Amino acid sequence: MANKLIKQMGLPNSIANIFTARNIITAKDALSLTEFELMEQLDVGMAEVKSAMAHISEVVCPPCQTALLLMEQRVRDERSAGHLPTRLRGLDEALCGGLPFGVVTELVGPAGIGKTQFCLKLSLLASLPANCGGLDGRVIYIDVESKFSSRRLIQIGIENFPEIFLKKGMAQEMAGRIVILRPTSLSEFTESLHHVQVSLLQKQVKLLIIDSMAALVLGEHDCGASRQQVLGWHVSFIKSLAEFSRIPIVVTNQVRSQTGDEPLTFSFQARSHSIKKEDRASYDSHLVAALGINWAHAVTIRLVLEARSGQRFIKLAKSPISPPLAFPFNITSSGLVLLDDDGIEMKGSEINTIHCQGQKALFNSEW
Amino acid sequence: MEVGMLPISASKRGKLLAAGYTSLRSISRASASQLATDIEVSEDEACEILKYASQTSALDRSIGNSNTSNLYGGQTAWTMLNEEKFNTRITTSCVDLDNILGGGITCKEVTELGGVPGIGKTQIGIQLAVNVQIPLEYGGLGGKAIYIDTEGSFMVERVLQIAEACIEDMPEYSHHFHNNVQDCEVKMHPNSILENIFYFRVCSYTEQIALVNYLDKFIEEHKDVKIIIIDSVTFHFRQDFDDMALRTRLLNEMALKLMKLARKFCLAVVLLNQVTTKYIEGSYQLTLALGDSWSHSCTNRIILFWNGDERHAYIDKSPSLKSASAAYSVTTRGIRNSNSSCKRIKMV
Structure with missing residues (x-):
């Protein structure tokens, strides 16, 4: 709506023509100016400017819906109410049915924790036929780090759904529904995002996975400021993709170690620093998500995968519907498996920290 | 002249x-x-x-003519004081937080709430949109809410949860407001709460500006709107904006318009803001986004942060309240006291 032409808004011709003559073509142009600037530029009186701006604003502003209407719409229209079940019972319950459609879900965790494993499983689930609880759709998998393994995909499939994958030809069909893109640079990635946008409209795509977002951006830019700007565009684009095509988007993020030994605090918290320091010293490593705080604000659901004393946990660090829960899990030949469906409710900021302790124990796990 | x-x-x-x-x-x-x-x-x-x-x-x-007390559009401090007594407040459902805020979020003022991702900004926003509808009999405002969603994080399922819990806890609120317990039989249905939340999904900053311009007309038609929540005011202004001077100007203009709405219709405006890092005195620190000149725009500024294992709210700026902090928690039932007795009920 922002780029809607002023000419087409049903303003009286006399004033609409003045806007056009002064090269104020779209609503965006007009709304970026103050009333006084418009008075000067258009050379008309205050009253005219005010009424024209009120009209333009009314046309451009999005429609109003009551929350009740939204609710009814969700219930009626299963497509937009939908969730992609992760088949991890505890996690699905906490999230009211799985990863919700229309929002961006982020997986963040240290290397080798199981992010890609989780993505592989999700892409299988989305491609399964509806009668097996899948979404019966296509999957677009943007694989930046070349970690996608078809063999592992089929293995997970056979372990979880032997009735489908052992049937002749079915494995081929399932795997055929998953399209892998391998952009090597940020510009290529941007280009493929545009292609994705088009194919989302045409084909039955039910899931988009980007593994990993961090690798793309970190590989390209060292300079902090430009990184944020580059990311800014992608953030809004990916969010709007999710929203308008009503599919879940899963994005993975890496970790890096915090450069300073202090956690980030607000200036008024300075008093407590000395106590905090001792706390932090006892940690083996202090990890933070690689993409910064701007990115973290943009994702709707954040799942942290971490390891504490040799045990892996998946934590619901940010979610508008679920309490902060942590579930212990293992990686087995059938993929990610929860050890406990009840989950442990985390107290306080613990939910956001990313631990990576007992790495050795991790690599000894089953496969 | x-x-x-x-x-x-x-x-x-x-x-x-x-x-x-x-x-x-x-x-x-x-x-x-x-x-x-x-x-x-x-x-x-x-x-x-x-x-x-x-x-x-x-x-x-x-x-x-400076002798007369009623200058054009002016008011004496005394009349303002009297008016302020009638200023209504919207409870946050967290008693400790209400206490430091002097009873809740004030009408006629613009309040900014900011904090790190996952601290509960959207949760507080939804809670306020529900709480504004607590009927007068229970010490509430009995108003309606406008919820402007720029990030797409508004979840109706969650609103329903909070609305249901709010109706159950309704008798409690009358305690907070008047000490005499009134037995009033006002039954509300969660659906009617949902019906009174006007939701706008904004997809660009142009739409955000247009909507703020349009709100005046909208509220004129829906007079009982008592709160406007923008979640978050930051998002579109943070992405894809190179001209920082233009951004500052647009933001300030928007803040002024919101302030005018707050005063004209006697409603509360709550702006949710994100955080960013800033290099101050040799170290990186967290600060609310949108820059220094924006920080002047809001009347009240509340920062949400982690204090050890508890979520805290800190009054960073307010002309009438002293700076203080209070703990709160986000539960299944919504925002509550941090030592609140209501335990999380497992969702099955």
Whole structure:
């Protein structure tokens, strides 16, 4: 709506023509100016400017819906109410049915924790036929780090759904529904995002996975400021993709170690620093998500995968519907498996920290 | 007072000056037809100019006359004090937080709430949109809410949860407000709470500005709106914006318009903001986004942060409240006291 032409808004011709003559073509142009600037530029009186701006604003502003209407719409229209079940019972319950459609879900965790494993499983689930609880759709998998393994995909499939994958030809069909893109640079990635946008409209795509977002951006830019700007565009684009095509988007993020030994605090918290320091010293490593705080604000659901004393946990660090829960899990030949469906409710900021302790124990796990 | 102050187009202003009408007095002495011939406009337009001129000079005179207590549009501090007594507040459902806020989020003011991702900004926003509807009988406002979602994080399922819990806890709220327990039989249905939340999904900053412009008309039609929540004010202004001067100007203009709405319709405006890192005194620290000049725009500023294992809210800026912090928690039932007895009920 922002780029809607002023000419087409049903303003009286006399004033609409003045806007056009002064090269104020779209609503965006007009709304970026103050009333006084418009008075000067258009050379008309205050009253005219005010009424024209009120009209333009009314046309451009999005429609109003009551929350009740939204609710009814969700219930009626299963497509937009939908969730992609992760088949991890505890996690699905906490999230009211799985990863919700229309929002961006982020997986963040240290290397080798199981992010890609989780993505592989999700892409299988989305491609399964509806009668097996899948979404019966296509999957677009943007694989930046070349970690996608078809063999592992089929293995997970056979372990979880032997009735489908052992049937002749079915494995081929399932795997055929998953399209892998391998952009090597940020510009290529941007280009493929545009292609994705088009194919989302045409084909039955039910899931988009980007593994990993961090690798793309970190590989390209060292300079902090430009990184944020580059990311800014992608953030809004990916969010709007999710929203308008009503599919879940899963994005993975890496970790890096915090450069300073202090956690980030607000200036008024300075008093407590000395106590905090001792706390932090006892940690083996202090990890933070690689993409910064701007990115973290943009994702709707954040799942942290971490390891504490040799045990892996998946934590619901940010979610508008679920309490902060942590579930212990293992990686087995059938993929990610929860050890406990009840989950442990985390107290306080613990939910956001990313631990990576007992790495050795991790690599000894089953496969 | 000069001709330059008249709300007329630049070319007419130029014509007036060229014809020698430099002061308002000289204009008001002229007749419409005389003015029309002098500056070569139609008589209607001349009439309009005369109307503006007399309005402006009336305003001018009242400012000049400083003895009277009622200057144009002014109010004495005493009347303001009396009015403030009737200022209603919207409870946050967290008693500790209400206490430091003097009873809740104030109407007629713009309050900014900011904090790190996952601290519960959206949760507080939804809670307020529900709480504003607590009926008068229970000490609430019985109003409606406008929820402006820029990030797409508004979840109706969650609103329903909070609304249901709010109806169950309704008798409790009357305790907070009046100490005498009234047994009033006002039963609300969660659906009616949902129905009274007007939801706008904004997809660009242009739409955000347009919507804020349009709100005046919208609230005129829905007079019982008592709170506007923007979640978050930051998102679109943070992405894809190179011209920082333009951004600051647009933001300030928007804040002014919101402040005007708050006063005109006696409603609360709550702006949710994100955080960013800033290099201060040799180390990186967290601070609310949108920059320094934005931080002047809001009347109250509340920062949400982690203090050890508890979520805390800190009053960073307020003209009437002392800076203090209080703990709160986000539960299945919504925002509650951090030592609240209501345990999380497992969702099955």
